[in-house]
Amino acid sequence: MTTPGSSLVDERTSDGVGDTGGNPGPAADAAVAFVDEAAAHRLSVIQPASRLPHLAVSELWHYRDLLWTLVWRDIVVRYKQTFLGIAWALLVPVFTATVYVVIFGKFANFPDGGTPYPSLVLAGVLPMQYFASALALSSMSLVSNLQLVTKVYFPRTLLPLAAVLVPYLDFLIGLPVLVFLMWYYDTWPQGIQFVTAPLFMGLAVVTALGSGFLLSAINVRFRDVRYMIPVFLQVLPLLSGVMFAVSDIPTKWQWILALNPMTAVISGWRWAVLDAPEPVWGQTALGVAVAAVLFVGGLAVFRSAEPRFADTI
């Protein structure tokens, strides 16, 4: 039996990481006993925590069943004992978009950058709604799973991760409404930029996850986060250009808004699916950079607080 060298094995914990590849014995097919040969030979090492901001992907992979179970649980529970059920995933963005269209489109005449205003707004509302849910859920993820955190081990990163995956379903359910508007106004995406749409949503996921790491870790210690988030989410649509075309505001302000990764997500997404004007790529790059910093920084904070989660939560 080999001992995993500390350089090889992630120093904090190594369940599933230090799989030393024990050869599957003849009993490997004994479905009743479930003697996981690899596991039987696995050596786990428990040591003082390392605070490097690592994601420990192989450990996450080992726990993938639990990740899907947590996602499944939250999706099932989300609309339990509601009358309209999953239809809410459709109603919320439609209602929000309608209000925006009436207030900001009809009365305030916000700039639409040449795109039909309802399409423009809905293409902003859908990613924003996703981000808002993902941020709210992930920042509460550790505290709302307090029972798990104090009673059983699994990589804690699973909780914010599951939380940002859950609202993705709502997003997918809302998409047909956007497709309907694309058909109604005949603004089908032109050309190959269509394929970049998932990349921009990916940016939203990374941003949500980074902030989720940061805020959930802070929330363990300071429950103030709970009160900060609704305020933040109220102004965020304005700072991300949900109800106007960013390209139509003064350049200086465009760059200020570009510090917010969600601006890049929304402009890019509009360009990809609505044939809206191409985003300024410098601004997109700035958004991506901020998202990357947020992700690494959030993970670092999460990792450094992680050893004390069970003690301080």
Place this chain on the structure above:
Amino acid sequence: MTTVIRADGLAKRYSLGEHQAAYGTLRESLSHLGRRIRRREHHAEAAEIWALRDVSFEVRQGEVLGIIGRNGAGKSTLLKVLTRITTPTAGRVEIRGRVGSLLEVGTGFHPELTGRENVYLNGSILGMKRREIDARYDAIVEFSGVEKFIDTPVKRYSSGMYVRLAFAVAAHLEPEILLVDEVLAVGDAEFQRRCLGRMEELGSSGRTVIFVSHQLPAVAQLCDRALQIESGYVVGNGPPVDVIASYLHQTHSSGTERTWTEDTAPGDDLAKILAIRVPSHEGMPPDVFDVRRPIGIEIVFRVLREGKPVFPKVKVLDQEGAVAFNAMDTHERWLQRSAPGEYVSTAWIPGNLLNEGSVIVEAAVCSIDFPKLEHHAAVYEAVSFEVLDPGEGDSARGVFSGQWKGVVRPLLEWECEVVVPRMASQRVAPDGDVARS
């Protein structure tokens, strides 16, 4: 046998400040920081507690190890480190094999989900793969006995059904190494019996079990070895009976007499216990008592005001912590409203009732608050002493000098008639026949 767990120099430090601020708001923390800067307090001055210090031990495959110790001794912290819920401050543990932990039953049960959904959720949280749960699902449901309600949200379950389902999942967890906390502390007697039975099964099927418990008899019964933790250190490691005995001896080195001052006397506004003593037997050391002679337990207590009828009560435990008996003074004096004053009550334990060994006595002043007894003043593990058989042949063990089990050892009245044996003659006859033929 191979070593499956090797802990080496484990230590865990908690800083007290951290604990206090655990539920604090950001504002409190910021103002605390401000104060610290102004007064130039040094961070290192924050009080620290070492919950574990230099803990080293090994567990071999198939062993059932019990961890005992007082509240706050560090047992739970050790279990949390082993289950990786919290990380050690120093030291290292190597664990070989798949670990399952059970710090409570029903971890992660969601009230809105159905029984079926919760089986999958809970199983997954406890570390089972989906296909494992699939394969064991029917067995789990059958074991739980809630088949009829399996598609009902568990929030509509009775608490008994809930616990049965939760335990059914846990019982089908088949890790190579199982770490169990005082799961047994919850649930009714039937449930506890099933828990213990299941752990015994796991132990005898070659799995390694680490069991943290207050229930000393359970540890004595189930474990192959016990580890005693005291103030974060391992202070005992060996056969359960020895470790438990030495643990009790340390805990109960309280002696045969305890007295309190007015200020420290335990009790509430109705009654306080002032002293407890066990007058020694003539010709014996002060804390050793002759098994054949009555032992008096003297409780001195004060009733502070008129109020509910109160009465003194004692509880007697053996060295494994099993309750030998409870007894209270049923004299009619105690049926009336309590009258203020100081009382000296002596409970006489008859001779030839207790078994040999260490005896622990708890004393209390109670009133009846049906269906419970309300303890106005209580001293747990108040006094302790050793019961000894001088071996003069007139006790319950007669002339036998070997091990004698039992919480109590009464000297029974034996009746015996010598029946002039017709039976015996019949029994002899066939032999005689055989011999003759």
